[in-house]
Amino acid sequence: xxxxxxxxxxxxxxxxxxxxxxxxxxxxxxxxxxxxxxxxxxxxxxxxxxxxxxxxxxxxxxxxxxxxxxxxxxxxxxxxxxxxxxxxxxxxxxxxxxxxxxxxxxxxxxxxxxxxxxxxxxxxxxxxxxxxxxxxxxxxxxxxxxxxxxxxxxxxxxxxxxxxxxxxxxxxxxxxxxxxxxxxxxxxxxxxxxxxxxxxxxxxxxxxxxxxxxxxxxxxxxxxxxxxxxxxxxxxxxxxxxxxxxxxxxxxxxxxxxxxxxxxxxxxxxxxxxxxxxxxxxxxxxxxxxxxxxxxxxxxxxxxxxxxxxxxxxxxxxxxxxxxxxxxxxxxxxxxxxxxxxxxxxxxxxxxxxxxxxxxxxxxxxxxxxxxxxxxxxxxxxxxxxxxxxxxxxxxxxxxxxxxxxxxxxxxxxxxxxxxxxxxxxxxxxxxxxxxxxxxxxxxxxxxxxxxxxxxxxxxxxxxxxxxxxxxxxxxxxxxxxxxxxxxxxxxxxxxxxxxxxxxxxxxxxxxxxxxxxxxxxxxxxxxxxxxxxxxxxxxxxxxxxxxxxxxxxxxxxxxxxxxxxxxxxxxxxxxxxxxxxxxxxxxxxxxxxxxxxxxxx
Amino acid sequence: xxxxxxxxxxxxxxxxxxxxxxxxxxxxxxxxxxxxxxxxxxxxxxxxxxxxxxxxxxxxxxxxxxxxxxxxxxxxxxxxxxxx
Numbered sequence: 276x277x278x279x280x281x282x283x284x285x286x287x288x289x290x291x292x293x294x295x296x297x298x299x300x301x302x303x304x305x306x307x308x309x310x311x312x313x314x315x316x317x318x319x320x321x322x323x324x325x326x327x328x329x330x331x332x333x334x335x336x337x338x339x340x341x342x343x344x345x346x347x348x349x350x351x352x353x354x355x356x357x358x359x360x361x362x363x364x365x366x367x368x369x370x371x372x373x374x375x376x377x378x379x380x381x382x383x384x385x386x387x388x389x390x391x392x393x394x395x396x397x398x399x400x401x402x403x404x405x406x407x408x409x410x411x412x413x414x415x416x417x418x419x420x421x422x423x424x425x426x427x428x429x430x431x432x433x434x435x436x437x438x439x440x441x442x443x444x445x446x447x448x449x450x451x452x453x454x455x456x457x458x459x460x461x462x463x464x465x466x467x468x469x470x471x472x473x474x475x476x477x478x479x480x481x482x483x484x485x486x487x488x489x490x491x492x493x494x495x496x497x498x499x500x501x502x503x504x505x506x507x508x509x510x511x512x513x514x515x516x517x518x519x520x521x522x523x524x525x526x527x528x529x530x531x532x533x534x535x536x537x538x539x540x541x542x543x544x545x546x547x548x549x550x551x552x553x554x555x556x557x558x559x560x561x562x563x564x565x566x567x568x569x570x571x572x573x574x575x576x577x578x579x580x581x582x583x584x585x586x587x588x589x590x591x592x593x594x595x596x597x598x599x600x601x602x603x604x605x606x607x608x609x610x611x612x613x614x615x616x617x618x619x620x621x622x623x624x625x626x627x628x629x630x631x632x633x634x635x636x637x638x639x640x641x642x643x644x645x646x647x648x649x650x651x652x653x654x655x656x657x658x659x660x661x662x663x664x665x666x667x668x669x670x671x672x673x674x675x676x677x678x679x680x681x682x683x684x685x686x687x688x689x690x691x692x693x694x695x696x697x698x699x700x701x702x703x704x705x706x707x708x709x710x711x712x713x714x715x716x717x718x719x720x721x722x723x724x725x726x727x728x729x730x731x732x733x734x735x736x737x738x739x740x741x742x743x744x745x746x747x748x749x750x751x752x753x754x755x756x757x758x759x760x761x762x763x764x765x766x767x768x769x770x771x772x773x774x775x776x777x778x779x780x781x782x783x784x785x786x787x788x789x790x791x792x793x794x795x796x797x798x799x800x801x802x803x804x805x806x807x808x809x810x811x812x813x814x815x816x817x818x819x820x821x822x823x824x825x826x827x828x829x830x831x832x833x834x835x836x837x838x839x840x841x842x843x844x845x846x847x848x849x850x851x852x853x854x855x856x857x858x859x860x861x862x863x864x865x866x867x868x869x870x871x872x873x874x875x876x877x
Numbered sequence: 878x879x880x881x882x883x884x885x886x887x888x889x890x891x892x893x894x895x896x897x898x899x900x901x902x903x904x905x906x907x908x909x910x911x912x913x914x915x916x917x918x919x920x921x922x923x924x925x926x927x928x929x930x931x932x933x934x935x936x937x938x939x940x941x942x943x944x945x946x947x948x949x950x951x952x953x954x955x956x957x958x959x960x961x
Contacts, residue, residue, distance in 0.1 A: 341931075346912070349930030353904045356935045360900050363942045364893050368949075482932060486921035495922025513927040514916060524909050549960050554949060558942040565935050572931040865886060866958040 278678045282421050285682035286689060289459050290436055293452045293693075297440030300448045305722055308445030308729050309376040309705050310873045311546040315450055320552070321559025323450045324543045326457035326694035328355075328564055330406075331413025332755060333571075334460060334691035339663030341575035345510065347517030348575065352568050354527045356561060358534025363557030366535060366767075367544040369774045369864050371553035374873045376545060378538040378702075378766065379710040385773040386781040387857055389715060394788050396706045398765045399538045403706075404743070406539075406758040407699045411744025413692035420619060420668065421685035427745060433693060434741040441697050442733050449697045450546060456690035461566055463687020467671045467680055468570050471577050474674055481573035489580075491592070500576055503583050503590055506597045508640035508649065512576065519825055526830035533759030533832050536767030539695075539702035550867035578666040581673050585610060586635050586659070598652040603632040612672035621662035628655035635659040700740065704733035756829035760799060764791035764835025772843060777861045779843065782850040787843025795835030799828040885956040892948050896941050904934040 341348030383392025418429025912926025
């Protein structure tokens with residue numbers, strides 16, 4: 276059977292499964308629609324959180340990023356998992372005890388203020404909409420690379436599938452499809468990793484393979500990789516950090532608290548029956564997420580090794596001289612997978628010194644000794660550009676795995692993008708139908724009409740997401756950082772103070788959220804333009820790029836969070852205490868007993 | 878009742894503080910601040926600082942959440958505020 280046919284069959288089968296689940300899990304009540312009836316078990320919820328969390332970026336791009344960054348890439352691994360420890364202990368159980376459908380509802384009730392809830396809705400909408408653009412383009416990318424259709428068609432098909440299960444099933448339909456999508460995406464990630472680990476190190480467990488010796492050599496994979504990349508003028512793989520130790524520290528912290536504050540993840544904790552179940556779901560979620568996240572660094576290092584092995588076989592698998600002319604691959608003899616990916620434009624070769632061989636090295640190296648060697652070898656600049664996404668997508672082909680594995684990777688990428696998109700759409704539609712329509716505009720809306728409003732907002736959100744996916748604004752690349760920055764600087768501190776500080780009042784919380792948000796946006800926009808519009812950067816005004824202790828805009832959320840906390844406590848000290856009944860409410864949120872089913876009552 | 882609620886909350890905060898210290902030490906400590914020093918030690922083929930940043934911290938995070946769940950359940954029962 277042809278590869279293309281196999282891919283259509285596998286992807287088609289997963290889509291049929293998602294639709295079958297959607298037909299079975301339709302939402303009949305608002306409780307079904309917002310919280311899957313509140314009856315999802317912790318293990319199931321853990322899997323659904325895993326699929327909700329692991330986006331197209333985690334699945335397709337993360338290993339490639341780590342592969343390029345080396346040790347510094349660990350900031351994504353620690354940041355995106357460490358946040359779950361905060362979520363599990365500081366937020367999830369208490370929000371579950373509070374027992375309402377949405378995050379803005381908690382903020383509005385706790386700070387006895389519709390303005391507070393409206394600010395939270397605003398933060399939620401900006402964070403979720405920017406995040407969803409990446410998912411939609413991810414769907415388009417997966418379709419166009421694997422299924423041979425345009426990325427527009429891909430986005431329409433993706434919208435259609437999400438429409439079926441998200442609009443009719445709400446949180447209930449989304450939960451059960453996410454469980455199925457988790458299974459698809461994790462097998463698609465791990466199976467190729469196991470094969471590659473066996474080929475390179477003889478160890479079938481990628482996490483152990485990364486710490487093993489290369490097959491047939493008495494040197495560990497990581498040490499060999501260090502040697503080869505530094506011979507090619509790159510920074511040492513196991514020690515190259517991301518913009519200095521301080522930046523790595525702050526970046527990791529921003530991702531952690533951003534993770535804990537993202538509403539589409541928090542919402543999933545409202546679907547379990549008890550506080551105890553909320554605590555264990557976080558643990559299960561991290562096990563399921565950890566499976567992929569501990570495999571990713573192995574994929575990253577091994578794919579890098581495989582790439583270098585393809586280009587300079589004798590250097591990686593033996594001790595050949597990297598600068599000798601016959602060490603580098605002759606372009607005409609390149610393997611088939613390179614030819615296939617050249618067609619997509621993700622892999623490019625340009626023969627700068629006209630020797631017909633591929634030179635892949637860091638031509639921007641500042642090391643004089645290396646520059647002299649490169650010049651001595653007659654290298655005239657790096658000749659190969661490799662898009663980071665190839666690291667995962669081409670993995671099965673590089674390792675010569677059978678067609679069904681390639682098809683599975685296609686289905687996995689789509690599952691990752693669709694499941695995250697659905698979770699985000701759920702957070703968006705709940706914020707609109709519950710926090711805006713019911714809470715602010717039509718307080719006496721009937722249950723039936725609120726359900727209808729929820730479904731309509733979901734449908735509208737899907738159309739908007741699809742539109743943004745089809746016409747990605749120029750700022751698409753910077754958006755995920757923005758989503759984390761907003762969650763870290765506004766939502767996380769507000770929720771945390773709502774639980775851990777009984778005396779925090781509405782004035783403090785609102786000014787804290789606005790201050791945190793403002794500072795973060797100010798720093799991000801300075802470098803990337805106001806709302807990412809080109810030409811509106813004002814980076815010189817704040818003293819040049821990364822002027823705040825060398826911290827990059829992506830890493831700034833943690834600083835925004837500190838500002839939020841500080842402003843909130845100062846304002847809180849100058850304004851009246853919250854009313855008695857609010858303080859009593861905080862007391863009751865802190866203890867598990869008496870947790871009821873989640874509801875939307877005000 | 879008032880005193881018991883206070884005691885419950887301070888027991889909870891005590892547990893959270895302990896866990897957050899470990900959380901900080903394995904990620905920001907071993908994975909970032911002390912990583913260059915730890916890299917001179919090897920765990921199999923892994924330099925230790927690199928291992929904490931790309932593997933170890935994540936395993937310990939998982940263990941921390943399950944430890945939290947167990948201890949928190951015990952505290953709930955001790956102060957008689959657990960769910961039915």
